Amino acid sequence: MLAMDYRGPKRVRATQKPMPEIKHPQDAIVRVTRSCICGSDLHLYNGNVPDTRVGSTFGHEFCGIVEEVGPEVTKVKVGDHVIVPFNVACGECHFCKQGMFGNCHESNTQSSAVGGIFGYSHTAGGYNGGQAEYARVPYANVGPTVIPEGMDPDDAVLLTDVVPTGYQAAEMAGIQPGDTVVVFGAGPVGIMAARCCWLFGAGRVIIIDKEDYRLEFARNYANCEAYNFEKDMDDPVVFVKKTTDFMGADCVIDAVGAEAAGNAMQTITGRKLLLQAGSTTALHWAINSVKKGGVVSIVGVYGPTDNLVPIGNVLNKGLTIRANQASVKRLLPRLIDHVQNGIIKPKELITHRIPLEEVADGYRMFAAKLDNCIKPLIVFPTKI
Amino acid sequence: MENTVKDPQKLPGWGIDANPENDPTYPMRERMNVSQDPDSKHRPDALQPVDIELLKTIERPNVSAVFGEAAPPTGLSGMIRRFAFNYSESHYGHWLPLLLADRVNVVEGVLEDLAHGHVPNIFAEKGYKVEWEHNRTAFVTKMATIALVTTGAILLLTRDKDKDYKRKKNSYKLR
Numbered sequence: 001m002l003a004m005d006y007r008g009p010k011r012v013r014a015t016q017k018p019m020p021e022i023k024h025p026q027d028a029i030v031r032v033t034r035s036c037i038c039g040s041d042l043h044l045y046n047g048n049v050p051d052t053r054v055g056s057t058f059g060h061e062f063c064g065i066v067e068e069v070g071p072e073v074t075k076v077k078v079g080d081h082v083i084v085p086f087n088v089a090c091g092e093c094h095f096c097k098q099g100m101f102g103n104c105h106e107s108n109t110q111s112s113a114v115g116g117i118f119g120y121s122h123t124a125g126g127y128n129g130g131q132a133e134y135a136r137v138p139y140a141n142v143g144p145t146v147i148p149e150g151m152d153p154d155d156a157v158l159l160t161d162v163v164p165t166g167y168q169a170a171e172m173a174g175i176q177p178g179d180t181v182v183v184f185g186a187g188p189v190g191i192m193a194a195r196c197c198w199l200f201g202a203g204r205v206i207i208i209d210k211e212d213y214r215l216e217f218a219r220n221y222a223n224c225e226a227y228n229f230e231k232d233m234d235d236p237v238v239f240v241k242k243t244t245d246f247m248g249a250d251c252v253i254d255a256v257g258a259e260a261a262g263n264a265m266q267t268i269t270g271r272k273l274l275l276q277a278g279s280t281t282a283l284h285w286a287i288n289s290v291k292k293g294g295v296v297s298i299v300g301v302y303g304p305t306d307n308l309v310p311i312g313n314v315l316n317k318g319l320t321i322r323a324n325q326a327s328v329k330r331l332l333p334r335l336i337d338h339v340q341n342g343i344i345k346p347k348e349l350i351t352h353r354i355p356l357e358e359v360a361d362g363y364r365m366f367a368a369k370l371d372n373c374i375k376p377l378i379v380f381p382t383k384i
Numbered sequence: 385m386e387n388t389v390k391d392p393q394k395l396p397g398w399g400i401d402a403n404p405e406n407d408p409t410y411p412m413r414e415r416m417n418v419s420q421d422p423d424s425k426h427r428p429d430a431l432q433p434v435d436i437e438l439l440k441t442i443e444r445p446n447v448s449a450v451f452g453e454a455a456p457p458t459g460l461s462g463m464i465r466r467f468a469f470n471y472s473e474s475h476y477g478h479w480l481p482l483l484l485a486d487r488v489n490v491v492e493g494v495l496e497d498l499a500h501g502h503v504p505n506i507f508a509e510k511g512y513k514v515e516w517e518h519n520r521t522a523f524v525t526k527m528a529t530i531a532l533v534t535t536g537a538i539l540l541l542t543r544d545k546d547k548d549y550k551r552k553k554n555s556y557k558l559r
């Protein structure tokens with residue numbers, strides 16, 4: 001089968017690889033129909049996530065048709081077209097039982113901090129991902145969810161990560177009706193988070209980024225205010241204070257993570273020297289621009305090593321910091337409803353369609369923000 | 385660029401998921417209380433057989449019930465990774481060797497390609513085609529810089545000491 005193949009920082013290709021096999025009675029093999037490249041794939045692509053091994057296949061956002069099932073699979077059957085949540089979750093461990101499917105304890109041997117994630121380095125379990133013609137999907141009774149009748153697979157594939165992560169970012173922000181929310185980062189997740197803030201009753205939503213085309217997109221898609229931190233302001237923290245009557249925002253969402261721009265020291269220590277878990281510029285801004293007693297919600301991905309985080313300010317300001325990988329499975333029923341009722345329109349985020357054979361070009365385009373790319377979708381030879 | 389928002393209450397779905405009981409700890413509060421879990425050590429019945437070399441964090445006693453097998457450790461990078469897994473996840477001794485192993489692994493990948501008679505097409509793997517299509521000026525500048533630096537380095541390394549000496553002598557002569 002054809003699959004994306006990681007060869008080293010900023011070097012990937014499509015290669016023939018062996019077919020995946022059933023390894024556990026609850027496994028399914030899925031023929032992938034749609035797969036996305038995600039902003040967090042860029043951390044892998046740039047070589048910033050430890051234990052990203054040459055020869056692995058990325059891709060944690062995919063849907064596909066069930067081709068084969070293990071003997072204990074009862075919830076899906078061969079021929080079902082399913083959404084595959086990005087987390088690998090057993091559904092029965094201590095954490096899954098609390099709805100924390102993003103924190104499953106039975107899907108990752110290599111780390112105890114993070115659960116299993118498809119195509120996301122050996123630190124996240126060493127699974128091959130869905131940027132391939134076929135993928136092995138463990139715990140097929142738990143994660144995979146049949147795409148409802150009439151739903152466009154382009155909408156469905158974004159329910160694997162972008163929509164639930166954006167939604168959970170807004171949920172974790174603890175928004176009260178009328179609250180002012182600031183979202184750092186206008187990538188697909190930041191845009192989705194801004195859109196979802198309204199569902200929790202926000203009174204004002206502000207998104208901050210440095211790419212004008214993304215801000216324009218966010219303004220239209222999420223109906224929010226959008227500002228460029230390089231052009232519209234000297235200092236984002238002061239800007240947020242000024243625009244909130246010098247109080248600070250009620251809630252701030254960090255949808256940037258380790259690839260943040262905007263601070264030279266952070267770029268050098270975090271992104272070039274890898275001495276901390278990526279550049280934490282956005283997190284600094286979030287902690288410093290939220291009001292006292294406010295909530296900071298983090299969904300931007302940070303690496304596992306040390307961080308130069310202003311933790312003293314977290315204490316001094318009595319902040320609540322909530323952060324997690326989205327528990328996709330927990331949120332799917334509600335989000336499917338919202339998509340079917342036209343409240344969230346995920347597929348409008350997709351700007352590019354790239355054949356699997358040209359995956360290297362897709363990564364380059366997305367990483368270098370070429371051609372106003374918001375969200376690239378990988379399409380497969382057998383189209384459905 | 386228009387930056388004023390319409391009345392938020394007229395946006396489709398406004399406040400649909402708002403919960404007046406909500407506080408910043410939602411949804412934790414509505415989740416099962418951890419201490420009430422009668423069987424917190426419960427594991428799935430079936431376990432994936434360990435038939436490949438699997439590196440295991442020292443922060444858990446057992447192998448998780450399922451695991452991925454994308455790329456088992458091999459070669460020198462594998463040795464470094466094995467070493468890294470002697471340390472906990474809260475230790476630099478774990479993460480820094482892993483990052484080093486990743487870099488070594490890249491070289492191993494090229495050697496493996498060559499050993500299989502495949503010369504990797506770096507230009508294609510780096511996706512330079514789209515860079516050329518959409519970002520030409522920056523791309524040309526980048527490539528020219530690389531070429532210049534490479535040429536400079538080659539000239540410097542292959543400089544003939546003897547010729548240098550002769551050139552110096554000639555310049556003396558001119559004076």
Ligand SMILES: [Zn+2]
Pocket residue numbers: 038039040041060061086161162
């Ligand atoms: Zn993603």
Ligand SMILES: [Zn+2]
Pocket residue numbers: 089090091092093094095096097103104105106
């Ligand atoms: Zn679990």
